Amino acid sequence: MWMYLGLLAALFLGLHNLCKKHAVQGNEVFPVLFGTISAGLLLLVPFFVLSLFAPEIVKNIDLYIASVPLATHGFILIKSCIMAASWVLAYQALKHLPITIVTPIRSAGPFFTFLGAILIYQERPTYTQWIGFFLIIFSVILYSKIGKKEGIHFKRNKWILAIVAATFLGASSGLYDKFLIQNLNLTPQTLQFWFCFYTTAILFIILCFTFFRNQEKRNAFKFRWTIPAVGVLLQLADYYYFKALQDPDALIMLLSAIKRSQILIAVVVGGLIFKEQNKRKKLIPLIGIMLGVALILYSK
Template structure:
């Protein structure tokens, strides 16, 4: 069951990436990010209020946000710090790079998660899983060759380093999620609500320094409907992902890889919507990544 939940998370993540590309094009990154997180927070707020005044009902429908200790709040705040840094780097990179380059590099995330799952959680991969993961990494390297044809030098372009850093931090957060869900026994909606809350606070501090004081920057910001869509789709993806992680038999290394199937939506549909270059050539490494994901699922 947890694998199917992982595929649902991948579906919503793929749609989320398409909306995110539209939201950040020619726009200020930090207020866009704040808008998406606020949208997700407002989506969850009725469940928080309902949990305070109608705890039995919210528990019955499976959306109760439970009370947690200050120590647990601290653990969630750490996740917010990790993911805020990752998102800031990823949004900046997405603003300056084609989605058909950014998304496949992000697909290297399972490799970092794979290593962490072995070292931290002692998850044991089999031969096919090894092949699948290295096929994914090799396919990402092929994208770098295609990227150079679009004037993107992977060695000197700072946005490439930004998306690599975002990918590493995102993978670290994925490993941390298993600790939060399985060891601290947080339910998905509780983790999502407080994560959004602390992320909003962190972003407000950043914006108070980099955006709010500058009238010119505020005027350049363009509100788009996709900002709200990004927040809602992200919460939907996270909910199914965390539900999958609640299963004691769920392997974080496999869930991370299954989520990468989102690139099918981002590369194929995104390439058509945003009219990006070399779409046919990008289908070759895309196929490699999909075969890698298939081998992991098959194994």
């Protein structure tokens, strides 16, 4: 069952990435990011209020947001700091790079998760999963060669370094999620609410120094319907992902790989919508990534 929940998360993540590209294109990055996270928080606020004053209602629909001890708030705050840094780097890179380059690099996340799952959680892949793992690495390297034809040199482009760093931080957060869900016994909606709350606060502080004081940036910001849409789609994706992690049999490295199937939506549909270059050539490493994911998922 947890694999199907992972596929649902991948579906919403793919749609989230398309909306995110539209939201940041030619726009100020930090207010867009703040708008998406605060939209997710506003989506969850009614469930938090009901949890305080009418808990039976939200308990019946499995959306009760529980109170957590102070120490647990500290653990959630750590996740918020990790993801705030990851998103700031990722949104800046997405603003300056084609989505058909950004998304495959983001697909490198399972590499870090894969290794972390082995070292930290002692998850043991099969030989077939190892083949899939290296096939994905090779495919991402092939993407870098195609990216050079669009004037994007991976060794000299700071936005490439930014998206790589964002991917590493995102993978670290994914490993941390398993600890929060399984070791601290947090429910998906409880983790989502407090995570959004702290991340919104962190981003607001960043905006105070980078946006509110700069009239030029304030004038350059354009509100788009995709900004709140990104926040809502992200909450839906996270909910199903965290629900999958609640299963004690769930393997974080396989869930991370399943989430990469979002690449189909982002590369194929996104490439058509944003009319980016070399779409046909990018299908070759795309097939390699998907085959690698399939080997990881369906090996015995």
